[in-house]
Amino acid sequence: MNNMEFLLDTIHIDDIKKYNAMIPLAGVTSNPSIVHKEGQVDFFNHLRQIREIIGADKTLHVQVVGQTTEAMLADAHTVLENVDHDVYIKVPTNEPGLAAMKQLKQEGVHITATAIYTQIQGYLAIAAGADYLAPYFNRMVNADINAGLVIAQLAKQIEREHAKTKILAASFHTVQQVNQAFENGAQAATMGVDILKTALGNPAISAAVTGFTSDWEDIYGQGTTITDFTK
Numbered sequence: 144m145n146n147m148e149f150l151l152d153t154i155h156i157d158d159i160k161k162y163n164a165m166i167p168l169a170g171v172t173s174n175p176s177i178v179h180k181e182g183q184v185d186f187f188n189h190l191r192q193i194r195e196i197i198g199a200d201k202t203l204h205v206q207v208v209g210q211t212t213e214a215m216l217a218d219a220h221t222v223l224e225n226v227d228h229d230v231y232i233k234v235p236t237n238e239p240g241l242a243a244m245k246q247l248k249q250e251g252v253h254i255t256a257t258a259i260y261t262q263i264q265g266y267l268a269i270a271a272g273a274d275y276l277a278p279y280f281n282r283m284v285n286a287d288i289n290a291g292l293v294i295a296q297l298a299k300q301i302e303r304e305h306a307k308t309k310i311l312a313a314s315f316h317t318v319q320q321v322n323q324a325f326e327n328g329a330q331a332a333t334m335g336v337d338i339l340k341t342a343l344g345n346p347a348i349s350a351a352v353t354g355f356t357s358d359w360e361d362i363y364g365q366g367t368t369i370t371d372f373t374k
């Protein structure tokens with residue numbers, strides 16, 4: 144029985160430190176647009192810093208930039224050499240990407256098949272032996288594709304084949320989309336900190352906590368803690 148995996152879709156160091164200390168973080172994902180948000184970071188140093196924060200037991204997913212199979216393979220090898228050999232190489236699930244996956248698989252490289260919008264892309268990536276599939280939930284919704292259904296079909300296929308592939312759903316713009324991905328069979332979800340902030344910043348939560356504090360202080364006085372009873 145696997146646990147649900149929560150990953151952060153950011154390379155912002157302070158956010159990774161903060162949420163790594165707060166939630167049972169399973170890993171960190173990035174793509175060139177996520178790097179763009181940080182500006183011109185010292186790419187490999189930055190990724191090595193992330194690895195240091197999250198440790199060797201969590202997954203770090205880094206995307207290739209090349210457009211051809213050859214360029215993707217060169218990117219993958221360079222990332223593995225300059226970050227570490229445990230990195231999950233994110234490869235777009237298109238023609239050159241599938242050819243790159245085939246080659247990387249033979250080399251024993253961890254693969255995250257990304258930019259997945261359709262069932263057939265997912266099926267091909269499962270067949271290619273990808274470790275993770277990254278369906279783009281919100282982008283699918285915007286393209287009028289039933290993201291939940293695609294994830295459910297991929298989950299069924301993984302089960303039918305007893306494949307080791309996991310679904311790492313991505314591209315979330317709402318908290319409910321994350322829930323829907325898990326409900327439909329995703330094992331993992333990567334999200335920006337905005338999603339976590341929204342989920343945990345629900346005003347009803349702080350209202351409840353304020354109510355508990357006020358009732359407690361009503362009985363024992365302001366600022367009294369549970370530890371005070373041991374004194």
Ligand SMILES: O=C[C@H](O)COP(=O)(O)O
Nearest residue numbers: 152174281282313314315
């Ligand atoms: O790696 C994929 C991203 O999660 C895509 O997210 P986005 O649709 O918000 O750019």
